[in-house]
Amino acid sequence: MAVNVPGLVAVVVFYIIILVMGIWASRKSKKVEKTIVGSKSEVAIVGGRNINVLVGVFTMTATWVGGGYILGTAEAVYSPSQGLIWAMGPPAYLINFLLGGLFFAKPMRSKRYVTMLDPFQHRYGNMFTATLLLPALVSDILWVACILAALGGTMSIILGLSSALSIVISAVVSIIYTFLGGLYSVAYTDIIQLSFIFVSLFLCIPFLILSPAVTDISEAVHLNQSNVNAWIGELELADAGKWMDEMLLLALGGLAYQALYQRILSAASSAQAQITCFAAAGTVFIMGIPSVVIGVVAASTDWNQTAYGLPPPFERGEAGKILPLVLQYLTPTWLSVLGIGSVAAAVMSSMDSVLLSSASMFTQNIYKTTLRKQASERELQRVIRVSVLLVGLAGMGLAFGDDSVFSLWMLSGDLIYCVILPQLVCVLHFSCANTYGAISGYIVGIVLRGLSGEPVLGIPALLLYPGWREENGVIKQYFPYRTLAMVCSVICIITVSKMVELGFCYQQIPQSWDLLGVFDEKKEAEEEEEEEEVPVPLEKNDNILNTKF
Template sequence: MAVNWAGLVGVIIFYILILAIGLYASKKTKGSTSTDEVMLAGRSIGLSIGVFTMTATWVGGGFINGTAQSVYADGLIYTQAPWGYSCSLIVGGLFFAKKMREQGYVTMLDPFQLKFGKRMGGLLFLPALSGEIFWSSAILAALGSTFSVILDIDTTLAIIVSACIAMSYTLFGGLYSVAYTDVVQLICIFIGLWFSVPFAFTSEHFTTISGPNSTWLGTWDNRYAGEWIDYAFLLVCGGLPWQVYFQRVLSASSARYAQILSYSAGFGCLIMTIPSILIGAIATSTNWTATDYKREVEDSNLVLPLVLQYLTPQAVSTIGLGAVCAAVMSSADSSLLSASSMFSRNVYKLVIRQHATEKEIIWVMKGSIVVFGALATTLAITINSINGLFYLCADFVYVILFPQLVSVVYIGFTNTYGSVCAYFIGLILRLGGGESLLGLNPFIKYPYFDEDMGKQLFPFRTFSMLMSFATLLLVSRLFQYLFTNEVLDKEWDVFECVTNIPPAADSFEMKPKDVDIGEAIEVRDNGEKPLKSNIKFSGVFNPGYDIEF
């Protein structure tokens, strides 16, 4: 097949448009040295743009390609990502968005570091980073497969070019550029995919999805019930502790808006996934040997681009390709900005160089965008399964970060000892289950392990999460008892979080409230003990910022 030059020109024009919009939006942060402006768009995201950018964050290339792939390969009954992530957004709005926004944090990891200490926050950054990187990889891999089918362009080249464009406007404009381009991208996704569906339905090679031989709904097998439950909880609960989500929550102009954005995006994700489900269903009832493709589909990763290429006219397939490009851009830029925001603030600023200036932090963030973008691009080129990456990206976030997120938001007595133990218990139990995508064989065979397939049928991810959560609670209580009852001398409190608390702690928590200028305010350290310093309020206070005294 020769290169589709018309389609290529259309994609180039689309990329130029997105780049122009991103660079135009970057003018809002031009010359700004405020991390609040660059990372959170000045906390000024309203409802209109907020709904678009929150929805576009999840509706990426991995989301729409992976959904079509799953419907084709396994059936709708096993396609859990659309409703799983939608439920996750709604749960986030109910239980986490308001509380996090009211505290005025800058990143998702801020409350972790306030409660468990700066270094523990840096350790928790690792699973958060892996989630964002795997997410970006899934998105870029989806784009590469689409380019290779529709345009006959080398997959590697398509992935690299797309990643570079997403990085470029994110570098200059931060969240402003990401949010403004999300509006255009989400519109393109909606129009592009819905425009393609009627043509695919009326193709001469398509039969029907309502016949007795139709397979798109899938067939339930009780053997996989545990695995199904495992993935269901993984998607709903594992979709919460993401900086890419909380970055939108924290950028909302109010706590109430943060909740509304979450609810709206949850319903938006369901609506946006319908055309992908239909495309996957169409693929199951198509006589592929009669098309120009001339063979059955062996690689389910290619389902969506194959339907666009062989069941729709060329002009329509190009429009559909534009939708995939838009989906990729809308999520890749968000993930890269989220990962770099956490690194620059929660690792570089609070762990490595505490006295770094705002300008220095922004430069570190921009450098991180390039580094993390290169890493995600490399993984997208070397790992094949889009849907596998799509699930894997939430694993470590679910097992390790979800229990700790619930803890810092709702549970007061947990401490660093419990956090450290829970971290490694969760990590060992999850890795023990194995991971074929990473070539890791299971060294823990959970109940119902299938020897023939080498597959865990027990919901071991959820089990690992629950064990991590239980460890966090029990170990925290244990050390609290040992130190407060003087079973252990306070000098053994090496994490300085129970009794051996420094008289002038360098990190503290303040509850946001209205404070008048000149009013004395009480500051508490990580151990909830008031510091003795008599501090007078002398300006506008935002609890997301550090205060030096």
């Protein structure tokens, strides 16, 4: 396939603009560092806690509107086995941000945490926190692979470039500006990227609907008997468990991503953090509309009237590339080039956030508190940059091997949902949770999820739930097994924590069995709190309630 030179030039120009903006933002970050009294590394992680609401909404929306979201939604709507009813991204992310604003933003921001793992470190200590980093890191690497795979497939179709080259170039650009400027570079480049995604994808809609190869969408549903409900899809009772499981995975799993809390914790106040979440709920949903339209159009297209010809993309195993195929064959060339730019923007807007989130957690919660407690600020900033590089390279390596964007997109949230979400809910909202319960819940979540199997990774299912099926020699679960693992983990954390606490308090368990020293530490903490509760008279100008952080 010949290289599309005008398209290539346009994409290169776009990448240069993004890189320049990232470098400019990195200089702004350095200026802020000079005004900060205290930890300079926090500027890279949470932007000095002065990211305003507008920038916050842009960067939060852009993080979730990635390659997986755009291409995965279009793929789900187009696929005959799924359809609109299985395109869960837009409604799930709407719910995700509403719940985040209602129940998670205030307790996290009011305590001035730096990362999502801070509350675990404060209550459970360093060792358990380190075990939580592993599933978070694996999930982030899979997310990077997902969005890079989305871009590679798109560029190979529209620009005629090899997927590998596209993946490498995009990864390098994202790594460079995240490496240089931390959250400032990520946030300000997100503004350009999200604006470009919005304009280019919405501009495609009228051209797609008016294309002569596209049949009347309403007629396609009612009249084409061989393709009934082609894009609406069907939800049979036997599939209800799987549908519910995947919807809850996307809607609740996102609440345990560091990328979400990086933006919440960068807000100037708890109220601003909540407003940012509520506003992002609406913008994320709106940004999913073009992908839904593209999936509907693809399902209603007579591909024999296009240069693509027959058989259609699904029969060729190219459903995961349906968005670039639609742009390539149903829109003018200049618009398909804009489309590839929008996918590139989506990829970088998510990738930079994921790179920074993993680097932040490792630096703040592992390196700084466990490995090198005396590390200087300059050393911590270097660790953040090296971590960004390593996570980017790991995700880039995985991106070369998977064609289904939707599969990687779902898999990236699995461990987060089954293992980290139960821990986060309990540490923030259940004061009884302790280290013994947390360890028990962690083991239960991982074991139940592992025994359920994972076809994408070739892990066989050892625990078969009601409704399981064998398809092409692979066992697939249609029971909400992920949600069961998550709920069981929550129940285990609370139950074990309470039972152990009662056992020690009523001396049913010898104090010498408290190997982790949980209840010794708890007594010391309660004594310190009692001492701190002694009222101190305030001076005239010491109005704590009016203090701005």
